[in-house]
Amino acid sequence: MNDDHDSAYAGLLVDDAHWAFGEAAHDDPLAGMDTSIPAGVDATELASYCLELGDDALVLAHRLSEWCGRAPDLEEDIALSNIALDLLGQARLLLTRAATADPSVVPPLPDGSPVPPEDALAFFRDDHQFRNTNLVELPNGDFAETICRVLVWATYRLALFERLAAHPDGVVRAVAAKGVKELAYHRDFAAQWFVTLARGTEESRRRLHTGLAQVWGYRHQRGEDAVAEAVLAEVLAAAGVAAPDVGPVATSSHTEHLSRMLAEMQVVARAHPRGRW
Numbered sequence: 216m217n218d219d220h221d222s223a224y225a226g227l228l229v230d231d232a233h234w235a236f237g238e239a240a241h242d243d244p245l246a247g248m249d250t251s252i253p254a255g256v257d258a259t260e261l262a263s264y265c266l267e268l269g270d271d272a273l274v275l276a277h278r279l280s281e282w283c284g285r286a287p288d289l290e291e292d293i294a295l296s297n298i299a300l301d302l303l304g305q306a307r308l309l310l311t312r313a314a315t316a317d318p319s320v321v322p323p324l325p326d327g328s329p330v331p332p333e334d335a336l337a338f339f340r341d342d343h344q345f346r347n348t349n350l351v352e353l354p355n356g357d358f359a360e361t362i363c364r365v366l367v368w369a370t371y372r373l374a375l376f377e378r379l380a381a382h383p384d385g386v387v388r389a390v391a392a393k394g395v396k397e398l399a400y401h402r403d404f405a406a407q408w409f410v411t412l413a414r415g416t417e418e419s420r421r422r423l424h425t426g427l428a429q430v431w432g433y434r435h436q437r438g439e440d441a442v443a444e445a446v447l448a449e450v451l452a453a454a455g456v457a458a459p460d461v462g463p464v465a466t467s468s469h470t471e472h473l474s475r476m477l478a479e480m481q482v483v484a485r486a487h488p489r490g491r492w
Contacts, residue, residue: 243311243331244307244333245308245311245312245315245386248385248386248389249385249386250315250316250386252316252384253383253384253385255383256383258316258317259316261312261313261317261384261387262312262313262314263313263320263346264387265309265310265313265316265387266309266310266313266320266336267346267347267437268305269305269306269308269309269310269312269313269336270310270345270346270347271348271351271368271372271437272302272303272306272309273302273303273337273347274345274351274473274476275299275351276299276302276303276306277299277476277480278351278352278353278354278355279296279299279302279355279365280296280299281355282355282361283295283296283299286358291358291408294404295361298365298400298401298404301397301401304397305393305394307333308386308389308390309390310336310337311331311332311333312384312386312387313332314332314333314335314336315332315386318332320336321335322335322340323339324488325339325485325488326488326489328488328489330488334484337480337481337484338480338481338485339481339484339485339488341477342469342474345469345473345477347469347473348466349433349436349466349467349469349470350364350367350368350433350434351364351368352469352470352473352476353429353430353433353470353472354472356426357422357426358422359412359419359425359426360422360425360426360429360430361426362405362408362409362423362426363405363409363423363429363430363431364426364430365401365404365405366402366406366409367430367431367433367434367447369398369401369402369405370402370443370446370447370450371437371440371443372398373398373399373401373402373443374440374442374443374446375440376390376391376394376395377395379391380392402446406450409450409454409456410450410453410454413454413455413456414454414455423454423456424456424459427456427459428459428461431458431459431461432459432462432464433464434463436464436465
């Protein structure tokens with residue numbers, strides 16, 4: 216029992232109760248880390264890069280969270296939710312780093328209320344201000360398509376994070392070092408399911424082919440990567456699946472899918488910017 220309250224729930228009702236969107240209940244994700252800009256690093260460019268990486272993680276985290284309660288079985292429901300939480304953790308760190316590197320990227324709230332920069336960047340930017348790739352904003356499709364997207368995205372993201380372990384910025388290095396372990400699990404989870412669906416029924420294999428064709432052209436939107444391509448080739452070979460004959464899709468303006476997703480993701484924060492829970 217908390218000595219300050221009559222019950223374990225009374226603390227939720229005091230004046231400084233947790234803010235749903237606000238500064239009171241949020242710890243600084245970068246607490247204890249050196250956030251000074253390293254010599255030779257341009258702060259504006261660093262912030263822009265962290266926004267790109269953070270937005271990718273944030274948007275895909277939300278997409279995968281949409282599977283909660285809808286996956287084929289409980290184990291996969293939990294697995295996809297855990298992947299979403301890992302990506303949300305990456306997004307928090309990267310968006311906060313972007314704000315510490317260049318505070319001008321943080322949008323003000325309509326009523327002027329202060330909120331943590333990660334919340335402001337997630338909930339109070341419009342769709343055209345997001346810097347994610349088209350791959351992560353596409354609708355989930357069926358389970359097979361989601362598996363294909365996670366496989367392609369995590370394979371490329373893992374190869375990138377392995378290189379970012381040598382980034383001059385200490386925060387980016389720390390995010391990459393933690394993310395490598397997470398992304399290795401994401402990739403392997405998707406790869407196992409990819410092979411399972413390919414070797415399953417005629418219907419599961421058909422859906423896998425369809426899903427892979429939907430996402431394959433987007434895999435180079437953060438640049439080509441020979442290491443990632445080699446890994447994907449191994450997975451496809453193990454599954455007995457040929458790479459789709461699909462040309463690359465260049466990152467362009469966002470699709471209508473991002474606007475609809477953000478409308479759902481941001482509606483509570485925008486309606487109640489000082490809301491409590």
